[in-house]
Amino acid sequence: MDLAKNKRPSPQEESEPLFPSLYNFFSAITALTLFTGRYFKSVLLPPFEFNELVRQSFLIGYKSFPLVGITGFIMGLVLTIQSRPTLAEFGAESWLPAMVAVSIIREIGPVITALICAGKVGSGIGAELASMRVTEQIDAMEVSGINPFKYIVVTRILACTLMLPILVVFSDVIALLGSFLAVNINGDVTFTLYFSQVIDSLAFSDVFPAFVKTFFFGFAIGLIGCFKGYYTDKGTEGVGLAANSAVVLSSLLIFIMDMIAVQITDLLY
Amino acid sequence: MDKNSSNSNVIEKPGKDEPALQIVNIHKSFKHNSILKGLNITLGRGENLVVLGKSGTGKSVTIKCIVGLIIPDEGNITVLGKNILRLKDKELNELRKKIGFLFQSAALYDSMTVRENLNFPLRTNKSLSEDEKEELVREALENVGLLDAIDKMPSELSGGMRKRVGLARTLILKPQIMLYDEPTNGLDPITSKEIGNLINDVKEKYHTSSIIITHDIACAKIIADRIIVLKDGVCLTEGTYEELENSDNLEVRAYFE
Ligand SMILES: Nc1ncnc2c1ncn2[C@@H]1O[C@H](COP(=O)(O)OP(=O)(O)O)[C@@H](O)[C@H]1O
Ligand SMILES: [Mg+2]
Numbered sequence A: 001m002d003l004a005k006n007k008r009p010s011p012q013e014e015s016e017p018l019f020p021s022l023y024n025f026f027s028a029i030t031a032l033t034l035f036t037g038r039y040f041k042s043v044l045l046p047p048f049e050f051n052e053l054v055r056q057s058f059l060i061g062y063k064s065f066p067l068v069g070i071t072g073f074i075m076g077l078v079l080t081i082q083s084r085p086t087l088a089e090f091g092a093e094s095w096l097p098a099m100v101a102v103s104i105i106r107e108i109g110p111v112i113t114a115l116i117c118a119g120k121v122g123s124g125i126g127a128e129l130a131s132m133r134v135t136e137q138i139d140a141m142e143v144s145g146i147n148p149f150k151y152i153v154v155t156r157i158l159a160c161t162l163m164l165p166i167l168v169v170f171s172d173v174i175a176l177l178g179s180f181l182a183v184n185i186n187g188d189v190t191f192t193l194y195f196s197q198v199i200d201s202l203a204f205s206d207v208f209p210a211f212v213k214t215f216f217f218g219f220a221i222g223l224i225g226c227f228k229g230y231y232t233d234k235g236t237e238g239v240g241l242a243a244n245s246a247v248v249l250s251s252l253l254i255f256i257m258d259m260i261a262v263q264i265t266d267l268l269y
Numbered sequence B: 001m002d003k004n005s006s007n008s009n010v011i012e013k014p015g016k017d018e019p020a021l022q023i024v025n026i027h028k029s030f031k032h033n034s035i036l037k038g039l040n041i042t043l044g045r046g047e048n049l050v051v052l053g054k055s056g057t058g059k060s061v062t063i064k065c066i067v068g069l070i071i072p073d074e075g076n077i078t079v080l081g082k083n084i085l086r087l088k089d090k091e092l093n094e095l096r097k098k099i100g101f102l103f104q105s106a107a108l109y110d111s112m113t114v115r116e117n118l119n120f121p122l123r124t125n126k127s128l129s130e131d132e133k134e135e136l137v138r139e140a141l142e143n144v145g146l147l148d149a150i151d152k153m154p155s156e157l158s159g160g161m162r163k164r165v166g167l168a169r170t171l172i173l174k175p176q177i178m179l180y181d182e183p184t185n186g187l188d189p190i191t192s193k194e195i196g197n198l199i200n201d202v203k204e205k206y207h208t209s210s211i212i213i214t215h216d217i218a219c220a221k222i223i224a225d226r227i228i229v230l231k232d233g234v235c236l237t238e239g240t241y242e243e244l245e246n247s248d249n250l251e252v253r254a255y256f257e
Helices: A020-044 A050-060 A062-089 A093-134 A137-143 A148-186 A191-201 A204-230 A236-268 B003-008 B059-066 B089-096 B114-122 B130-143 B159-171 B189-206 B217-223 B241-245 B250-254
Strands: B021-030 B033-043 B048-052 B074-079 B099-102 B177-181 B209-213 B226-231 B234-239
Touching (some): A020 A148, A020 A204, A050 A062, A050 A148, A062 A148, A093 A137, A093 A148, A093 A191, A093 A204, A093 A236, A137 A148, A137 B099, B033 B048, B033 B059, B033 B234, B048 B189, B059 B074, B059 B209, B114 B130, B114 B159, B159 B189, B189 B209, B226 B241, B226 B250, B234 B241, B234 B250, B241 B250
Parallel strands (some): B048 B209, B048 B226
Antiparallel strands (some): B021 B033, B226 B234
């Protein structure tokens, strides 16, 4: 029974690790890093699955507009109504448009939209890929000579990365409209006046970093959804697990990335 | 359907009397769970080889090794004269196009229609025009008697229809070797028999060499040129249907009762 050969499990797998959960954590990090590396390698090398990319962008981006629009609208409306009393206390009610605009553009728009998409898109990708794995569709692609990583994973991650910024911009605009409506509940402000106040209050350093980080948020949603779905191994039960952990992990990652982005922006401006 | 007559045209290409596929002494374990322990299988050209064995003996693992979905820990696999464990990705993909694999669950792509499913293996083939591809798709569906399902989604198909569409999808590349993983699993006896006949038709029409994993002894009777029985990761015995049916080994005979 001499099995000492190439594909033999590594020594770590043979003996029980000292701290199993710590070990699992680091092996998951390693696997995710390798997965990310494979993505960047595949995304740059032909053949490119352009049609599938367009189809995924449609499914991921276009189909999320209603949800993102509604949440954006409510966000702007509620934020304005909630902030009014505090500003009124200081007699600074005229600052309302500026304050709301800055908080929506810099922080709330990107983060809330990304979290909504993590819930809608991330879980969808996780479940879809997991069920493709369980029903052997991924294996079937591979044996018919087509690279499933390129066709399934790369297109989805890329579509998420490209679509999330568009969704965030859309959500920001709708949120500002909601805010305009809320300002008008108590006083009369014209549309032009409101938006000139908003635009005056926004500097390049507000808009640009906020826009850049949305690409990373989109990437994180696609990456985690695909990672969890692609490597599921618990049969049908794994489908639910993959969807669930895709949402949890990508939401967490969005907050962590946001924190890092804030630190970097602080240093730069 | 007469086994002797089909044996007479075993050699499809003169001068190539090597086996279509040869598995030599493969071992595979998952974690501490040792599944294959030195398995040998030889598949002759134009032969229908049925593999019997209890659930979990590693039948699916074996045929997944053949197409490189699972890498064995030890041993050699030669397919159409090439050692598949030594191939580069590109060569492996070329070889895979000569092997048809019918998955246990048929593995149809849920998000695509039947037509798109069948078109999928052809998508990298630049030498075919759209019309020629459509022609191939129709031909493949006609072969399995499902031409009118061409615009349906997989979710609208019954179990037997899914298996047949899966078969059509693998046949579209005109493979030289077919691997069937429990093709009649979960089907009624009549549909099973139809699938059995279909497997024989495929062999006649495309001169394929096939490995068929099945528990369905009625189906095995129709299609088998030779049967092997797996147990504990090795080959327990082999022979024709008649030989194994009258075997002294009770364990082997149990499959035929
Ligand atoms: N990818 C895998 N990882 C871990 N264990 C596996 C894997 N594939 C198969 N196994 C195990 O190998 C054994 C044999 O599986 P399989 O070949 O599917 O059996 P069957 O003979 O019924 O087709 C099972 O116990 C299964 O749990
Ligand atoms: Mg099996």
